[in-house]
Amino acid sequence: MSASDPRPAAPRAAPALPGVAGNPRRPYVRxxxxxxxxxxxxxxxxxxxxxAVFVAxxxxxxxxxxxxxxxxxxxxxxxxxxxxxxxxTILHLVFLAVFVFHTVTWFEVLPKTMPPLLVGGKxxxxxAITAGAIAVAAAASLALFGIVWGLTR
Amino acid sequence: xxxxxxxxxPAQTRRSPEPIFWALFGAGGMLSALIAPMLVLITxxxxxxGLLLPADAMSYHNMLALxxxxxxxxxxxxxVALFFWHAAHRIFHSLHDLGIDAGNGAxxxxxxxxxxxxxxxxxxxxxxxx
Numbered sequence: 001m002s003a004s005d006p007r008p009a010a011p012r013a014a015p016a017l018p019g020v021a022g023n024p025r026r027p028y029v030r031x032x033x034x035x036x037x038x039x040x041x042x043x044x045x046x047x048x049x050x051x052a053v054f055v056a057x058x059x060x061x062x063x064x065x066x067x068x069x070x071x072x073x074x075x076x077x078x079x080x081x082x083x084x085x086x087x088x089t090i091l092h093l094v095f096l097a098v099f100v101f102h103t104v105t106w107f108e109v110l111p112k113t114m115p116p117l118l119v120g121g122k123x124x125x126x127x128a129i130t131a132g133a134i135a136v137a138a139a140a141s142l143a144l145f146g147i148v149w150g151l152t153r
Numbered sequence: 154x155x156x157x158x159x160x161x162x163p164a165q166t167r168r169s170p171e172p173i174f175w176a177l178f179g180a181g182g183m184l185s186a187l188i189a190p191m192l193v194l195i196t197x198x199x200x201x202x203g204l205l206l207p208a209d210a211m212s213y214h215n216m217l218a219l220x221x222x223x224x225x226x227x228x229x230x231x232x233v234a235l236f237f238w239h240a241a242h243r244i245f246h247s248l249h250d251l252g253i254d255a256g257n258g259a260x261x262x263x264x265x266x267x268x269x270x271x272x273x274x275x276x277x278x279x280x281x282x283x
Contacts, residue, residue, distance in 0.1 A: 032252050049247045055185055056240035058193060063233050063270055063277075065196075069220055070277040073213040080211060083201040092197025099189040106186035133186075141191035145205075148195055152210035 044105075051102040058095050107133035174242050174264065181239025184231065192232070220281045230278055234271040241267035 036042035068079040082088060110133055111117075111126035118124070199206045209215070219225035241263040248255035 036250065046247075046250065049243055049250070052240040052243035052247070055181075055189070055236050056244065058189070058197075059233055059236035059240065059270065062196070062236070063274055066220070066229060066233060066274055066277040069213075069216055070280040076213045076216065080201070083197060089198060089202065092193050095193045095197060096190055099185065099193055102182075103186045103190060106182055137187045140187040144188050144191050145195065148210065149206060152207055152215060 047101070048105040051098050051105070054095055054098040055102070058099075103137050104134065107137070174238070177235065177238035177267075178242035179239075181235035181237070182243075184235050185239060188232075189236075217281065220278060221283055223283065226278045226281075226283075230271075230274055233274040234267075237267040237270040238264075 036046045065076075065079050068075040083092075107130045111129040114129075116123050117129060195206065196211065198204065200208065200211045202208075220229060245255060245259060245263040248259055253259075
């Protein structure tokens with residue numbers, strides 16, 4: 001390799017793709033690390049997909065709660081007490097923000113995954129489907145709150 | 154002899170389980186899109202802090218009644234299991250975007266975790282009785 005060669009040295013260790021890494025001709029391979037950081041559209045895409053990590057974390061907290069409930073009153077009260085810690089409140093505020101983002105992005109994708117919706121022979125705009133679905137989610141959320149409020153007051 | 158409708162593609166000999174995982178992903182995504190923000194607000198903020206709802210709304214007595222009610226059981230299982238299946242499928246498919254070559258090992262880890270979580274939730278609900 002000449003000193004003026006601007007290309008990085010071919011990786012010698014652990015060639016992942018035969019014929020590319022470890023190839024003595026060192027063909028140019030476009031680096032993929034952080035590819036999604038170069039375009040705001042892909043940053044939003046990755047954020048959208050990343051909400052799943054928070055869904056998993058919240059589901060795990062709920063699952064632990066179910067298991068603690070099955071273990072008896074003392075175990076359940078311990079789980080409830082943990083939910084009152086400031087750290088838990090902060091975590092749930094993060095969950096809340098992320099889940100609102102999940103709701104919006106989920107319903108942004110919805111019209112792209114369903115057959116065209118026709119009303120009066122005209123195709124309903126994707127933005128209208130998204131807005132309608134978000135309204136349904138708001139109604140479902142209010143209904144859930146109302147049910148919990150009615151059952152526990 | 155090729156029996157496939159498309160002569161360029163070989164006849165499918167083995168059905169992919171992907172539609173099942175996709176359906177679970179979709180169901181969990183839809184359920185969480187509809188109620189997850191409110192659920193977090195209730196279980197993680199309002200009740201623990203005693204805001205909007207009574208602080209004893211999630212008392213042992215109340216939650217036992219919910220978990221012993223057949224409809225309550227179904228709702229609790231649906232929320233926990235579908236949220237897990239949704240997350241597992243989505244994270245698994247994001248591995249490729251992160252440059253991770255995910256194969257059957259990763260499938261086993263993610264779908265296996267969702268399966269174990271479903272079993273744990275169902276087991277706890279069965280233990281709680283009717």
